[in-house]
Amino acid sequence: MTHICPTSTGGSPISRQPRRHPTIRALAKALPLASSARLGKQVFFDTRVAVSRETDARQVVEPGTVAFWTDGDALALLYGPTPIPGDECRLAVPRNVLGRVDGDPRLLATVQDDDPIRVEIAEIT
Template sequence: MSNAAKRIVRIEVGAVTLQAALNDSQTARAVWEALPITGSANRWGDEIYFSVPLTLPEENPQELVAVGDIAYWPEGPALCLFFGPTPVSRGSEVRPASPVNVCGRIMGDATVLKAVRDGTPIRIVRPEEK
């Protein structure tokens, strides 16, 4: 098993707890090193984003993402959790406000995040952290 395969994180947002796998990008490594990260959830359609204490360059920026993707938004700077269309999506596509660095993927059903409201505390931690 590679080090990248071991980069599993726990996302806690309100009553919702999810696991996610970070990829092997430089962005994902920076997120991993910054853990734990806490913030306040902001909803934008079926996306949650929250400010993070990271300033990272664009890395393979994507204009379209998939349900379940986790991405760093350089313009925020913020982390984004995608679970459906956003206000700028066309049809069922999942489109960020501007290009993002995809750095991970939610394991399981990302649509449970639909229950999260603006202002809900959010934490991303390593699995062993309490």
């Protein structure tokens, strides 16, 4: 299982259950990743991992979705409505959906602009 550890949340893991997915496999090969958060109602950060858009990529997702933006090589953890018109998590372009954040995705609102982000493999019991 992979988990996300924003240092601004005290290093507490925000985990997700990954699906078998080409994007997840590409990210796993590049782990650990370190970057800085960029925000809207999402924690969004560069990975330097390049993958293609999958056939099941979606533009409208639920809060708590973990998605990958193929045009920007970035991972996004969404926790609320985006700036795109409408009161929903509507992305500018379809993104590869990788899974969901375990627990309350609103915890991601505590991550500040430029907070360090680290993605790594961990055993969660």
